[in-house]
Amino acid sequence: MRRTFSNIWQLSVKELWSLWRDPVMLLLIVFSFTVMVYTAASAIPDTLNNAPIAIVDEDDSPLSQRIAAAFYPPQFTQPERIGVAEMDAGLDAGRYTFVLHMPSNLQRDVLAGRPAEVQLNVDATRMDQAFSGSAYVEQIVSEEAEAFVQRHRTDAALPVELVLRARFNPALDKTWFSSLLQIIDNITMLAIILTGAALIREREHGTIEHLLVMPVTPTQIMLAKVLAMGMVVLVAAALSLQFVVRGLLEVPIEGSVWLFLTGAALSLFANTALGIYLATVARSMPQFGLLLMLVLLPLVLLSGGATPRESMPTVVQHLMLAAPTTHLVQLGEGVLYRGAGLDVVWVQLLALLLIGSVLFALSLQRFRRMLSQMG
Template identity: 50%
Template sequence: MAGLVIHLQNILRLVVKELRSIRADPVMLLLVVYAFSFAVYTVATGVKLEARDLTIGIVDEDRSEFSRTLLGAFGPPLFKISKRIAPGEIDSEMDSGRLVFVLEVPPNFQADLQAGRQTSLQLNIDATAMTQAGNGAVYIQQIVAQEIANLQAGRETTTALPINLVVRARFNPNLDSGWFSSVMQVLNNVTLLTIILTGAALIREREQGTVEHLLVMPVTPVEIMLAKMLANTLVILVAAVASLVLVVEGALGVPIAGSLPLFVLGTAIYAFTVAALGILLGTLATTMGQFGLLAIPVFVVTQLLSGATTPMESMPVWLQWTMRTLSPTPHFVAFSQGVLYRGAGLDVVWPEIAKIAAICAAYFAFALARFRKVIFT
């Protein structure tokens, strides 16, 4: 028992030392503050997945009442520019980027529709902006279908349907991508900055030679490693919670549906896991530059294949299995979405927490073995 108390006291003192080192590094502190405040806000408000302010040109070779009505249907706020253009202007307008969509209405289109003859419209799309092009094409198809239905019905109403389809979007009723991107940005920052802070703390001591001071002190490798991981996990945890409360919920107005203490618990376990990964990368690199070159591809791969950017279900089965086995990030994303978006409780998300903890144990054991070999031999 006395030995355990001594170990805990050593860890506490080392944690305080690490926190003072972080406080003495204003650049790193500024990075943490920026990443969890301004960066989260700008990503949520500036990076929109919805199609807005689209530009469309209509090549009207029909010159009918329907084509004139169709031009009027493409108005704000969805479309900021809708105009008639000549057939010879299609290439120049799209090549210059002034128009993203061009809809060609062939001659006698309205007459063919009313006579029941087969006809077609051609929609040209600038697909260099894939999200805008894909979503915009769906909106245009819906608008055209609505106008055709109105024409065939002979009035400005839709044809009566035998059912009443009521659509309710749960957890994000306005389908605002900012609700999604703001929370995902916080999760991404937890991963990135925990790796950077923990690995940089180790590399900095190795470069400055202060790690030798620890070697002559009555502390063990486990105590040193735990102190670095706990101190940086604590800093990231405080920053992430403050970002959720002040930026996401306060400034952006995104409701947090679930329990904040439960999110803190899961995030603490995840950040501790990623801190072990930061220590591991720090033992593989000898300089800060090498550490950065190692950390960047690790972060990019874990984030792109975590389910935060694209759905896990869209990936090959073998890749899904690999990521869920080797990386804690997919489990953390699933846990966070369940708690923050859907208000899930511990009875729902405990499997994800358990998986993160299991991966944490493996990461910690591997990182500790490397830490002992590189630092203490």
């Protein structure tokens, strides 16, 4: 037993030295857990941020002024007051994404209970801002008009008032969600890439034959790759969570980081085994890259991070329960967002352990077959 642990340790050190002498892989790890996490959190295309808006106020009443004052950063820039003649020219030149036109007698018609229309002109070439911003503008105008009417007409008070309270992310800031989700995606991606590339590199350089004449077993070789690469990714993820997410992006973490890292370690156990399995199927690095695309896309897009699992077809939901990323996303959301403890996420931990054990057994069988063919 002591000899076994010694062999695994020595082989793990060899894997770490091989990774240290590969500057491209090191750069990929640093880039993934720094730049990719920051850009994924701060450059979200479907988030309305500093959208330029102009106001055409022909009513110039307290109601119209109240509506105009309701648009402020960070969703919108400071509204610019313009005339009707400047509206089309501003949209054509791209100076404004939205132009809100409030006609004369707006306040009089609203207080009298007569139909009143407000025109919103949108530059739809800025598709993301136009799509999400139109809903923002409509909601702001409706809320301000309703509040104004209730203040000046006592008979307009509604018997029921809807109050929205968002738990865990009160400001609905997508930076909180995207940064943590990017770390989970990077854990999956790098775990598969590092172990698969390490095995293919050894096979292409002929160093795998050197291991066959040494007193080591296929299980020890595979465990060393899983432990070494898994440890590197886990340390990088922990540093990114502490210094990029918590420090640079100032995203609050509700639950236990150690509990999340425990789940990440079990996910790494499964994904590194999957990387070795793909490396035994591929005959070269280009083939491994193609297989990687076929595997990573479903793992990332269907895991429940990019799209809620409840919005997917039932068949897809059941199929993706066999993927480790699905359970890591559920565990990460529960622990890091909601502060869940072990009594809540033990199901995900157990699922990750079972999936990892099955993938490790399949990969080990395939790895032994590959070594027997080479020997």
